[in-house]
Amino acid sequence: MVLARxxxxxxxLRSSMWLLPACFLVGASLLAFIITAIPGELPDAEQxxxxxxxxxxxxxxxxxxxxxxxxxxxxxxxxxxxxxxxxAQAASQYSPRLLRDYMADRINxxxxxxxxxxxxxxxxxxxxxxxxxxxxxxxxxVMVALLGAFVGLALLIYFIHHIASSIQxxxxxxxxxxxTQAAIAQRYDQAFGRVAENPAALRAGAxxxxxxGGSSGRQPAGHTLAAPLTGFVQQVYLNGxxxxxxxxxxxxxxxxxxxxxVVQGQPLLYLHGPGWDEERCAALxxxxxxxxxxxxxxxxxxxxxxxxxxAIKALSPGINDSTTAEQxxxxxxxxxxxxxxxxxxxxxxxxxxxxxxxxxxRDFADYVEAAFAQIARDARGxxxxxxxxxxxxxxxxxxxxxxxxxxxxxxxxxxxxxxxxSLSREDQLTLKI
Numbered sequence: 001m002v003l004a005r006x007x008x009x010x011x012x013l014r015s016s017m018w019l020l021p022a023c024f025l026v027g028a029s030l031l032a033f034i035i036t037a038i039p040g041e042l043p044d045a046e047q048x049x050x051x052x053x054x055x056x057x058x059x060x061x062x063x064x065x066x067x068x069x070x071x072x073x074x075x076x077x078x079x080x081x082x083x084x085x086x087x088a089q090a091a092s093q094y095s096p097r098l099l100r101d102y103m104a105d106r107i108n109x110x111x112x113x114x115x116x117x118x119x120x121x122x123x124x125x126x127x128x129x130x131x132x133x134x135x136x137x138x139x140x141x142v143m144v145a146l147l148g149a150f151v152g153l154a155l156l157i158y159f160i161h162h163i164a165s166s167i168q169x170x171x172x173x174x175x176x177x178x179x180t181q182a183a184i185a186q187r188y189d190q191a192f193g194r195v196a197e198n199p200a201a202l203r204a205g206a207x208x209x210x211x212x213g214g215s216s217g218r219q220p221a222g223h224t225l226a227a228p229l230t231g232f233v234q235q236v237y238l239n240g241x242x243x244x245x246x247x248x249x250x251x252x253x254x255x256x257x258x259x260x261x262v263v264q265g266q267p268l269l270y271l272h273g274p275g276w277d278e279e280r281c282a283a284l285x286x287x288x289x290x291x292x293x294x295x296x297x298x299x300x301x302x303x304x305x306x307x308x309x310x311a312i313k314a315l316s317p318g319i320n321d322s323t324t325a326e327q328x329x330x331x332x333x334x335x336x337x338x339x340x341x342x343x344x345x346x347x348x349x350x351x352x353x354x355x356x357x358x359x360x361x362r363d364f365a366d367y368v369e370a371a372f373a374q375i376a377r378d379a380r381g382x383x384x385x386x387x388x389x390x391x392x393x394x395x396x397x398x399x400x401x402x403x404x405x406x407x408x409x410x411x412x413x414x415x416x417x418x419x420x421x422s423l424s425r426e427d428q429l430t431l432k433i
Contacts, residue, residue, distance in 0.1 A: 015104035017083075017112070024117035032124035035144060038137030061129055061142045068149045069122035075156055076115045083108055086163055093319070094172055095309035097302075100293065101175070105166070111159040118148040169324050173307065177331040180303025181338050183296050188342035222250070225269040225281055227262040229290045234258070235298045238357065240287040241269075242349045244280055245356040248273070252284065254360040259299035262290065300339075301362060304370050307332050315378050315385065325379065326388040332371045333392035336408075339367055340400040365407035372411045380422035387431055389415055 013019050083102075090098045102108065125141045165171055236258055245252040250273035256262050269284055294302045311328035314321040344364060349357035372389065379385040393412045400408055419431055 015100045017103050017109060020106075020109040020113040021116045024113035025120050028117035028121040029124055031144070032121045032128070032141065035141045036125060036128040036137045038135070038140060040136040041133075058129055058131065058134055061134060061138060062126060064142055065122045065126040065129075065145055068145050069119050069126065071149070072115050072119040072122070072152060075152065076112065076119065079112055079115060079156065079159060082160070082163055083112075086167055089167060090172070093313075094169070095306055095313060097294075097306050097309060098172065098176075100295075101179075102166070105162075107159060107162045111155045114148070114155050115152050118145070118152050121145060121148060169310070170327060173310065173324075173327050173331050176303055176306050176310075177335060179296055180300050180307075180335050183298070183300040183303060184335070184338055184342065187298060187300060188339070188344060190343040190345075191341060222270060222272040222274070223276070224255075224267045225271060225284060226265045227256070227268040227288075227290065228264065228285055230262065230264045231290045231292050232259065232261050232294045233288060234291050234293075234295045235289040237287040238349065238359065241284060242351060242357050244283050244287075246351045246354075248276060248280060250276075251355055251358065253358040257360040257362060259294055259301050300335075301367060301370055304332065304335060304367065307335070308371065308374055311375050311385075312378050315375075315382065322382055322384045325375070325382075325385045329372075329375060329385065329388045329392050332375075333395055336368055336371055336396055337399055339364060340396070340404055364404050365410075368407040368411055373414065376411070376415050376418050380418055383423060383427050383430070386415065386419055386423065390419070390431055 087099055087102055090102055122145050125138070125145060128141075129138060166175075233256055236254070241252055241254075248271075250271065253270040253272065255267045255270060262268060268288065271281070271284075294305075296302045307328045311325040311332075313319060314324035314328070345361075347359045347361055348355055349359065372393070375385070376389060379389065390412075393408060393415060396408045397405065397412065419428055423431070
């Protein structure tokens with residue numbers, strides 16, 4: 001349960017724009033106090049060549065620090081304005097669900113953090129400057145401020161390049177695909193074929209709740225745990241559920257999968273058997289992370305949803321960008337091809353041969369439908385997009401293992417129906433329909 005909470009906090013903090021600047025602000029403040037506290041006189045520039053780097057008088061130090069501080073806060077305003085402009089464009093042009101990706105971008109966070117840190121550092125060093133002669137620590141502090149200013153300017157230049165690159169649709173789609181494939185690799189880390197997938201064998205001995213809230217299997221009647229919050233199920237700590245179920249000696253059935261929306265009071269878990277006390281029920285609920293938005297860490301379907309959203313918006317009459325929709329279809333094909341080579345874990349967890357948890361999770365067919373069904377419907381009459389969709393499905397038919405061809409062939413039939421209903425006979429011949 002602690003792991004689930006830690007993952008939730010880490011995900012929230014990683015996507016926040018304030019954490020890294022706040023850390024740099026505190027670090028820069030401590031650095032300013034430490035450096036200005038260094039004792040000793042400034043070295044003689046005529047005796048030591050490196051002393052020229054530290055040679056500074058009170059007036060010059062004050063002017064340099066004032067100029068750097070004023071410049072940094074101005075640059076911080078420009079950086080913030082550019083970031084807000086990019087966020088607005090991403091929401092309107094691509095999908096509102098991309099905003100968290102831009103907020104979690106490390107380059108954006110680091111640029112703002114360095115600029116804010118240098119600004120705070122200069123203010124604190126400026127405050128500590130004496131009216132008389134400067135000490136060694138003040139000379140070092142001014143040199144560090146100059147280095148920080150150059151680093152801030154270099155980051156600003158790279159930030160502008162990074163922002164200009166990140167708003168290109170090819171970069172956006174490729175980045176979503178990389179994140180989705182990373183989530184797939186983490187969630188489904190075994191190759192297909194290495195572990196046998198036999199749905200009939202996997203479901204042997206399973207128990208299901210009855211219509212009256214009881215159980216139609218061998219287990220005694222139980223009760224339902226309701227969702228404590230309204231929102232999306234971001235993460236589920238399955239090991240925690242198994243641990244509590246095994247300690248109780250009963251079976252727990254999940255009613256909601258990761259990524260689904262739940263309403264407060266909606267059934268979340270079904271607890272088979274009697275004797276579940278409040279403390280153990282609370283421990284089971286702590287295995288769930290429910291929040292206002294979806295995340296991709298345990299939910300690869302959310303990455304697919306983002307690609308589909310971009311394609312659907314590109315197909316809308318207001319944008320009418322078929323090329324963007326084609327790119328999304330091609331990358332969706334890459335995601336499904338990656339999924340097709342991975343073993344989907346069984347929906348049951350056992351301890352010493354005893355069934356303890358029945359999971360609610362997506363299978364390969366669910367991912368395939370989420371990737372292609374809506375695009376096929378919205379691409380009616382669009383020859384370019386339908387052609388790309390057909391070639392992507394044909395590629396999958398050649399690469400997907402034979403045991404998983406069913407969902408691909410079903411989407412292929414759906415695609416052919418859309419082509420026949422929305423394209424002319426000449427275009428159908430072009431697509432070989």
